[in-house]
Amino acid sequence: MISWWRRAGVRVRSTVAATALMGVLLLAGSGLGLVLLRSALLAVDAESGGVQARLVRLSVTAEALGGRPDAALRAAVGADADRGSHVQVLAQDGSVVVASAALAGRGALTSLRPATSELVRETVDLPQLGRPGPWVVSVAGASVEGRRFWVVAAESTADAQRVLGVAAAALGVGSAVVVASVALLTWTFVGRSLRPVEAIRSTVQGISSRGLDGRVPVPAGEDEVARLAVTMNGMLARLEAAQRAQRRFVADASHELRSPVATLSAAAQVWSRAGGVDRGFTELVGSESARLEALVGDLLLLARADEGRLAAGPVGEVDLDEVVEVEAARVRAVSGLPVAVSTVPVRVLGDAAALARVVRNLVDNAVRHAGSAVELAVGPEVVDGASWAVVTVADDGAGIPVADRERVLGRFVRLDDSRQRGAGGPGGPGGTGLGLAIVAEVVAAHAGRVVVGERAGGGASVRVLLPVGPAEGPAAGPGQPPSAASR
Ligand SMILES: Nc1ncnc2c1ncn2[C@@H]1O[C@H](COP(=O)(O)OP(=O)(O)OP(=O)(O)O)[C@@H](O)[C@H]1O
Ligand SMILES: [Mg+2]
Structure with a gap:
């Protein structure tokens, strides 16, 4: 994995890193946002259930029930027309005194029995009510002429869940678009920034030891890559000058050696013809100076080749x-x-x-x-x-x-x-x-x-x-x- 990462190159690495960072940030941000949204929506549901329960309690108290629901209470609960509110009024023995239309014929929705004037809540699944997801059930205690009652209001959270679903989907699609854009932008931008580096690399690769006169392209601007190119061109210029000096030296040295070596060789021949000097010695000097002459000639030829002046x-x-x-x-x-x-x-x-x-x-x-x-x-x-x-x-x-x-x-x-x-x-x-x-x-x-x-x-x-x-x-x-x- 690590070696793959190292081999992957700057462009791939930058793109992967930027995309991963963006993905993690978006994931965390979206998660946090959805959690906050969910608790806010549920609080709204709970609050409306609580308000409902309190209203009905007021009606119950005002009408002074006495165990017999009258028309006003029935209207407050919504027993005659389903207004979308699910309300029950429970008597002390747990029986349902009156219930809203949707709950007609059903038993108590909760076993919570708070004290008079208190309001409690619980979140439960009520599949029998036909809407998916949890319900917030608010229960308010009431007391009329010494007899106790409880008002139960159930609020579905299905709408809140739907809003959450839509929000999550929107966040998901939005995040995917953002992550893809970041990946594309990083890939393009880093690729564009690296293009001059690649141009420098291929130029340097094309500069052979034979011709150090090539120079790398210097991109416009004064960024790091431009400074690298300028530095590299400076180095190439110094290398070229050093190489030229070295070739010049070999060529000059070979050239200068030629005449003394030729003189030596000629002198050896003269000695050998004149006799007088030891014959073996003059032969040795003769053959060695001939060898030296050939070597110097070869070196001169190669030095010329290095300087591109072979064709004399x-x-x-x-x-x-x-x-x-x-x-x-x-x-x-x-x-x-x-x-x-x-x-x-x-x-x-x-x-x-x-x-x-x-x-x-x-x-x-x-x-x-x-x-x-x-x-x-x-x-x-x-x-x-x-x-x-x-x-x-x-x-x-x-x-x-x-x-x-x-x-x-x-x-x-x-x-x-x-x-x-x-x-x-x-x-x-x-x-x-x-x-x-x-x-x-x-x-x-x-x-x-x-x-x-x-x-x-x-x-x-x-x-x-x-x-x-x-x-x-x-x-x-x-x-x-x-x-x-x-x-
Ligand atoms: N025909 C050949 N058969 C076998 N080996 C060879 C042959 N030609 C060249 N070589 C080998 O290649 C080497 C290099 O040859 P090259 O001609 O460059 O140098 P050299 O003959 O040793 O010296 P110079 O040619 O400078 O007098 C030789 O030393 C020899 O070992
Ligand atoms: Mg040879």
Whole structure:
């Protein structure tokens, strides 16, 4: 119950609380009102019965009965015509001396016998009188010439009950209408108040880490929600500035590192040619500085991607089959591994150098992990109803576990650190875990998708899908497709 209440949301909770409170208040108020009304109505009935009894007593006394009712008493009691009053005059022995028309032939209605000049009342059911509900019976004591009499007047409360019934029904209907209106008003009002909050929530959800330039809508007015929106926009602005500064720093640092690293690399080559210095040492410096150079280049490329400036190169039509052929030739020359290539000519719009980099990174991975063979394929394909140019790079190595297929596209992700640590170029054991991250960035900038899977017969297979025909080229800026969708 409590967890349901917590989960129900502000709108439901406010509506239920307001409606319940209103219902309880109305119930209590109506109950109290009906009780008061009932006692007032019964008091009126009792009073009219009492008045009646006193009047008849006056008549009895005035006529000095002497045991024989005369015409005046009969008229006072209403014995000849039913005037709606139910009156009896009882003698000392309890016999009915005279009674109003409706009570003709009936015995005493009550056993109350008050003293002379006293008036008492009781409320009893008198079903024999034909009207439902309790009756108020008033009894007045009288004494004429030493003989005692009692005047009994019975008043039906049926009219009072009917009025009470009508009042209760009116209160019930009125309360239901009020409660329903309160529920509707609360639901509408709270819903309307929460609408800007929902707008803020959905905007924030749409702001990705990639583009912190979005701002939440600020509702008119200066209420809490408007202040929340303003505060949130301030926070987003600070986050964006911090992110921009951090990206700038990585980009600047990578850029600045490039020239000393290149100098180091060149110096190592000169040393190695000149001899003189220990050969092992110069080779080590050479390979490490080459590695450093590649790493700095990768970092710079990723920093550019983060800033939405990936497309440094010119955008044009690229023959993907040619790119794949060139890579196959390079790998055959470098690694000596058998490379099977199957190409169907296909052309995409994009940055030729960046796309060549994609294929090279995939092929480097395949060569590094292959058991004995690497397979490359390129051609047009229809996937999910759309036309794509698809490059597939597969090898017969250990493959990539299903659980890691999304993760390997992240930065600095290496699945087997111990095996791959240490020096080594493409085909060697090295690797910084940036290759596939670069693939993902470049492909995303070309509005494409990377699918990491497995090769039929074992091993890894990575497929790159790029839109064919006149698609957007590598995006630079806001037009960039969302990375998560395109990876
Ligand atoms: N063809 C493959 N077969 C098996 N595992 C692979 C394959 N390709 C990638 N991997 C795994 O995914 C990880 C990430 O690959 P990625 O290309 O991003 O980095 P890397 O090859 O280790 O380093 P870099 O490419 O930066 O030199 C690799 O470390 C490897 O564990
Ligand atoms: Mg790699």
